[in-house]
Amino acid sequence: SAVISQKPSRDICQRGTSLTIQCQVDSQVTMMFWYRQQPGQSLTLIATANQGSEATYESGFVIDKFPISRPNLTFSTLTVSNMSPEDSSIYLCSVLIGGTYEQYFGPGTRLTVT
Amino acid sequence: RKEVEQDPGPFNVPEGATVAFNCTYSNSASQSFFWYRQDCRKEPKLLMSVYSSGNEDGRFTAQLNRASQYISLLIRDSKLSDSATYLCVVAHYNAGNNRKLIWGLGTSLAVNP
Numbered sequence: 001s002a003v004i005s006q007k008p009s010r011d012i013c014q015r016g017t018s019l020t021i022q023c024q025v026d027s028q029v030t031m032m033f034w035y036r037q038q039p040g041q042s043l044t045l046i047a048t049a050n051q052g053s054e055a056t057y058e059s060g061f062v063i064d065k066f067p068i069s070r071p072n073l074t075f076s077t078l079t080v081s082n083m084s085p086e087d088s089s090i091y092l093c094s095v096l097i098g099g100t101y102e103q104y105f106g107p108g109t110r111l112t113v114t
Numbered sequence: 115r116k117e118v119e120q121d122p123g124p125f126n127v128p129e130g131a132t133v134a135f136n137c138t139y140s141n142s143a144s145q146s147f148f149w150y151r152q153d154c155r156k157e158p159k160l161l162m163s164v165y166s167s168g169n170e171d172g173r174f175t176a177q178l179n180r181a182s183q184y185i186s187l188l189i190r191d192s193k194l195s196d197s198a199t200y201l202c203v204v205a206h207y208n209a210g211n212n213r214k215l216i217w218g219l220g221t222s223l224a225v226n227p
Contacts, residue, residue, distance in 0.1 A: 042201065042219040043158065056212075092157055096213075102148065103203075103215065105157035 002027055004106035006093055012112045013083055020079045021109045023093030028073035031096035033103070034066070038089045046091075049076040083113045115140055117216045118204050124222040131192050135221045137202030138184040146205040147178055147185045151198045152220065158201055161187075192225045199223070 003026040013019050023032065032049040046066055047055040055068035070076045080087050093106040120137045127133045139147075147164035162169065164176040164185045175188040185204075189196055202218035 043217045045215070102160055102163065103158075104160065108157050110155075 002029060002095055002097060002104050004093060004095060004104060006091075006106040006109050008109060009107065010110040010112075012114060015084050015113055017083055018079055018081045019083065019111060020077050021091055021093070023076045023078070023106055025074045025095055029095040029097065030073070032070060032076045033094040033096075034068060034076070034078045035092040035094055035105075036089045037092060037108075043092065046078070049078075080111065083111075085113045087111065088113045117141060118202055118218040120200075120202050120218040120221045122219060122221060124224050126224045126226060127192055128226055129192055129194060131225075132188065132190045133192055133223065134186055134188045135200055135202075135223075136184050136186050137204075137218055137221075138182075139202075139204045139216070140183070141204070141206055141216075142180075142183060144183075144204045144206045147176075148203040148205075149174075149176055149185075149187050150201040150203060152201055153198045161200070189223075192223075194225050194227060197223055197225045 005024045007022045034046040035043045036046055037043050045058050046061045047057040047068055049055050049068050049070040051070045051073055065081055067079045090108045090110050092108045094103045117140050125133055149161040150158040151161045152158040162171050162176050164178050166178055168177040173190045177186045199220040199222050201220045204216045208214045
């Protein structure tokens with residue numbers, strides 16, 4: 001398994017501002033992902049964070065709104081830009097271990113936009 | 115039809131009961147299957163992978179039925195601490211040969227004293 005930390009754990013932000021969430025893993029991992037989980041909903045994949053290249057975004061998510069960095073194999077950031085109340089959600093960083101599909105998650109960042 | 119479907123519940127059972135959840139999937143090319151557990155206001159955690167031959171981990175048994183395209187999770191001798199949402203996850207390769215994980219909405223279990 002992997003130990004994954006996220007910062008901040010929670011934040012309350014004003015609409016129109018941006019927040020950058022950090023994800024740190026205690027070991028090198030190939031695959032890192034960013035998910036969103038809105039209240040009462042399951043997980044929605046935002047993008048795959050690729051080391052050394054642009055992230056791969058899922059349908060409905062764009063780089064201008066959710067820019068992602070992945071400078072190395074243990075760290076990634078997700079920025080939620082120009083926030084609106086609809087962006088209020090839990091944002092989760094996740095990694096895949098080895099060649100399996102087994103995913104491990106960070107503790108999440110609880111974002112509230114007012 | 116959703117790619118992965120689960121009965122949202124809630125399932126309310128007494129301590130010591132046996133409870134089973136099913137999860138159906140639509141993509142017959144799906145290759146890997148998992149059950150995750152998510153406690154309230156916490157991140158999902160891997161409970162167990164589901165193998166073709168079925169697998170057991172203590173009180174938990176997972177089975178795969180490829181012909182009918184569903185997986186199941188059986189919990190025996192339920193404990194209060196089993197109360198959580200159980201998420202079904204199905205994985206396959208898409209047309210671009212990228213792995214895709216499809217998450218169910220989860221089944222809520224409440225074990226009562």
